[in-house]
Amino acid sequence: MRTLDFKNLSVDIQNWIKNYIDSANADGVVVGLSGGIDSSVTASLCVNAIGKKKVIGLGLPCESTIEDLEDAKLISRHLGIEFMIIDLTKPYNQFLELFHPVIKPNTISNANIKPRLRMIALYYVGQSLGKYLVAGTGNRAELAIGYFTKYGDGGVDFEPLGMLYKSEVRELAKVLEIPKNIIEKPPSPGLWPGQTDEGEIGLMYNTIDEILYRMDNNLGFEGVNREDVNKVKDMMKKAEHKLLMPPMFEITQ
Numbered sequence: 001m002r003t004l005d006f007k008n009l010s011v012d013i014q015n016w017i018k019n020y021i022d023s024a025n026a027d028g029v030v031v032g033l034s035g036g037i038d039s040s041v042t043a044s045l046c047v048n049a050i051g052k053k054k055v056i057g058l059g060l061p062c063e064s065t066i067e068d069l070e071d072a073k074l075i076s077r078h079l080g081i082e083f084m085i086i087d088l089t090k091p092y093n094q095f096l097e098l099f100h101p102v103i104k105p106n107t108i109s110n111a112n113i114k115p116r117l118r119m120i121a122l123y124y125v126g127q128s129l130g131k132y133l134v135a136g137t138g139n140r141a142e143l144a145i146g147y148f149t150k151y152g153d154g155g156v157d158f159e160p161l162g163m164l165y166k167s168e169v170r171e172l173a174k175v176l177e178i179p180k181n182i183i184e185k186p187p188s189p190g191l192w193p194g195q196t197d198e199g200e201i202g203l204m205y206n207t208i209d210e211i212l213y214r215m216d217n218n219l220g221f222e223g224v225n226r227e228d229v230n231k232v233k234d235m236m237k238k239a240e241h242k243l244l245m246p247p248m249f250e251i252t253q
Contacts, residue, residue: 021049
């Protein structure tokens with residue numbers, strides 16, 4: 001893996017955030033705080049970039065665990081930012097009830113409603129406050145393999161961590177002095193009880209990072225399980241549509 005100076009990296013990302021916010025003539029940033037490492041690091045970078053008074057944290061539980069919400073409260077206190085809690089469980093259940101007579105859902109179709117409701121909430125709050133942009137919290141591994149919900153947590157205005165491998169996000173979290181329990185907790189989107197990123201993906205983030213790093217730098221895969229390499233490549237192929245604008249039919253003369 002590459003060697004980075006994470007103190008300098010944090011400054012570079014913070015300058016990039018500030019320049020982006022300024023260029024968009026925005027008033028501030030809204031961040032959905034899940035209690036996980038990615039959203040905590042994103043919020044911290046935004047606070048350092050534009051000041052805590054211009055960063056709003058949203059806790060948007062939707063059948064979520066109490067522990068995750070408590071960790072979201074913890075990071076908001078740690079950063080000194082305003083934190084709003086809007087429980088989306090009731091509208092989520094009402095939405096399901098509307099379709100109950102005519103649609104037979106599955107686990108994924110139900111689960112993906114949650115991040116899409118959160119996306120609506122983030123933009124609603126951001127636009128109600130003025131011109132607050134929605135900060136994305138995706139890292140290189142998640143974005144590459146499509147481990148996010150299209151028009152859900154993928155519906156954002158900018159991605160500060162989008163080019164950082166998961167292992168690098170952890171190192172950056174240490175430099176930013178994110179609480180230890182948040183750094184060390186198993187990553188999870190929290191869409192159903194007991195769900196973890198690595199359990200659902202079927203690969204450890206360290207393995208995904210290593211494969212992506214070798215792909216990004218045109219290196220070979222010696223010493224890496226070939227089945228793991230093929231799995232990552234397959235996920236990347238299937239996720240291409242999530243990272244592109246919708247294709248349009250072109251009229252040619």
